[in-house]
Amino acid sequence: MNHADIKAKHKLLKEYAYELSEIEKGYNNRTLYINLDDNAVKEKPVTAEMKEKFIGGKGFGLRLLWDGTRPDTRWDDPDNEIVISPGPIAGITQYSGCGKSLVVSISPMTDLVIDCNVGGYFGPFMKFSGFDALEIQGKADKDVIIVIDGTKGTVRIEEAPEEAVDTHILGEQLTDMYAEDEKDKRNVSVVSSGEAAEHALIGMLNFSFYDVKRKQVRFKQAGRGGIGTVFRDKRIKALIAKIKGIVPDLNKVVDMPAIQERGKNFAKEMRELDDQQSRMKRVGTAHLIEIMDDYDLLPVHNFKFGSHEDSPNIDSHALEKRFTQGMPDGCWLGCMMSCCKMAEGFELTTGPYKGEVVSVEGPEYETAAGVGSNCGIFNVDAILELNFYCDTYGVDTISFGTATAFAMECYENGIIDEDITGGLKLNFSNAEAALELLHQMARGEGFGVVVGSGVRKMKKKFAEEYGADPQFLQDIGMENKGLEYSQYVSKESLAQQGGYAMTNKGPQHDEAWLIFMDMVNNQIPTFEDKAEALHYFPMFRTWFGLMGLCKLPWNDVEPADNAEQDEPEKVPEHVDNYVTVYNAVTGSNIDKFELVPQSERVYNFQRIFNLRRGYGKREHDAQPFRAAGPVTVEEYESRQDRYDQQMKEVIGVDPVGKSTEEKLAITRKYREELYEKLLDAVYERRGWTKDGIPTIEHLQDLGMDLPELVEVVKPHLE
Amino acid sequence: MTVDRVLKVMNYTFRMLVVKVNDKLVKREDYKSAVVPEDADVKVIHLVAGG
Secondary structure (H helix, E strand, O other): HHHHHHHHOOEEEEEEEOOOOOOOHHHHHHHHEHHHHHHEEEEEEEEHHHHHOOOOOOHHHHHHHHOOOOOOOOOOOOOOOOOEEEEOOOOOOOOOOOEEEEEEEEOOHHHHHHEEEEEHHHHHHHHHHOOOOOOOOOOOOOOOOEEEEEEOEEEEEEEOOOOOHHHHHHHHHHHHHHHOHHHHHEEEEEEEHHHHOOOOOOEEEEEEEEEEEOOOOEEEEEEEHHHHHHHHHHHHEEEEEEOOOOOOOOOOOOOOHHHHHHHHHHHHHHHOOOOOOOOOHHHHHHHHHHHHHOOOOOOOOOOOEEEOOOHHHHHHHHHHHOOOOHHHOOOOOOOOOOOOEEEEEEEEEOOOOOOOOEEEEOHHHHHHHHHHHHHHHHHHHHHHHHHHHHHHOOOHHHHHHHHHHHHHHHHHHHOOOOHHOOOOOOOOHHHHHHHHHHHHHHHHOOHHHHOOOHHHHHHHHHHHHOOOOOOHHHHOOOOOOOEEEEEEEEEOOOOHHHHHHHOOOOOOOOOOHHHHHHHHOOOOOOHHHHHHHHHHHHHHHHHHHHHOOOOOHHHHOOOOOHOOOOOOHHHHHHHHHHHHHHHHHOOOOOOHHHHHHHHHHHHHHHHHHHHHHOOHHHHHOOOHHHHHOOOHHHHHHHHHHHHHHHHHHHOOOOOOOOHHHHHHHHHHHHHHHHHHHHHHHHHHHHHHHHOOEEEEEHHHHHHHOHHHHHHHHHHOOO | OOHHHHHHHHOOOOOOOEEEEEEEOOOOOOOOEOOOOOOOOOOEEEOOOOO
């Protein structure tokens, strides 16, 4: 069927006309609400309180989600919402990394709020079409698309029966269908998921952007927490945003020259320094693979180890050979970091698209480590194929990698066997088996569906149905709050253990990445130092999600004189850039000391959101022991010198004459006690009780003693 | 031993480092020529990129 025929099968369910208007200092001052139960569409005003206390992006998303759901709303209730919100800075093109959106929903994996920071053009295009957030509630009876047309001022809900579900086809179909011509394709963006998101809880969303030079639709991902699964559960096939085109200053900023000056300075850094630093333009985040391997931080075999002799097969030098160079690879216009690398001309060898020659978006570090080293797969072709199918099927590569690695370790330990896996030999390194798990997820059959339910559900199933030792599964099952760990070995960094397990949403490293500061630099030796870092960095790093910003330009390139500054780890010149850009867009007059409180308000709101849902306490910040130390004899003996030395010099116990099992127990007891002390120190620094509850005094200090928040925390403080 | 040699021995392959010898900053372009005196206090701070 050609695209015209496919479009002819659409059935219009609702058309809503709205008044087009200009953005004012980064805000439209209205959001769009859609309910798919009855196809209601309405506009909601952005209040002064929303802007003051919630700013935008994740802040708006959380506010709207709180108001739209009940404490017991489940992820697949019609009342659950998907909210997409860019933020006041999103959409400017004069500074790098300014096209991001935050997506929030109640997660199928954690039953908490999940939030994802995503690139691509949809967020800015939705903003330029007239809205600071898109809030979708309810469920459609049949697959629908929602079209936000910023050229006409209309929102349409259409049944769309004939389009594909898998992203690499659907994205092209809808971009072609809704663009006026080839040149107009750059003005259309599509949000989609894929077939696996219909059968797995680890579904994700793809946000498209049109690559003008390659003449291809490309995608960035809102990966974590299963929002793609919610999307397909609502029978949403796609969202489309369409604009007339990008012209300078659609955000109607207050001081464009200030933004341009900072943007030019940053562009100069990228031109002159990137090649010597992180090589983001050449290899993107994949530059981390060999570094993490060198520092024993690259997850190997379900986080058992931190390095492997075969990692050069998949490091950035190996991947660089597959990435097309010299292309404008930014996921939003004007980004000089331009780090979305692409492997073109790749022929698929498995699955429904076997034989097709495709372009693979990535891999990013997380994907190469997750589906690669963590599963024992040190083959670039296998990683590219896994990456491609995760993307088109709508599967989070991080959760897929960690969940598959868990299943592989269970298989190698005899907890599951070929009878249970349906014949799949799930040994580490079996890429064919990993791919088949993905294809099964897409088909909704077989053991792939079990893996797609995530580590937490697998632990429960394997213990209850196959008689596995629940403590062993708990120790090796790398999930916290129900979300799989992202791809860093935190065993030797107490601060990073907190950075992972103390997060609001689950162990995603967007909140904190403290491994070098802690483990390598020893810059934060005391509990108070660690607590200060676990206050500042999560609050600072999540600030980007209120604004519509990408974190990478903050510290994946650094000014030439950064080393000479006070607190070079904060990259002070770039912090100053962000303060300047924020003030220049919005007309505010904050200084750098206001960034953390802005973020802290929303951070505490999210903590209390979880509390409202029955979570958000100390017990929920517990970690699997593998995140903190060696679980097995194999792990201990692989790093015996390190652990024995620590035992002698730090714990004060002589390891000589002790069995490995005895030493494991001593190490474990020591490290578990350390983590409890860390929790105490961090909670105190954050203004929370020993049970991790924000105090009313702290909320008052932040100006967040809103009645609905006080009502939730008060019973826990009595 | 030069700074460059120290970094190789320690396998400090991360590219964004702050190196101080006796609290004096050593610039990247000087790593191969800067000699580390005996008993010097050497700090190699890895800047927190990544993640």
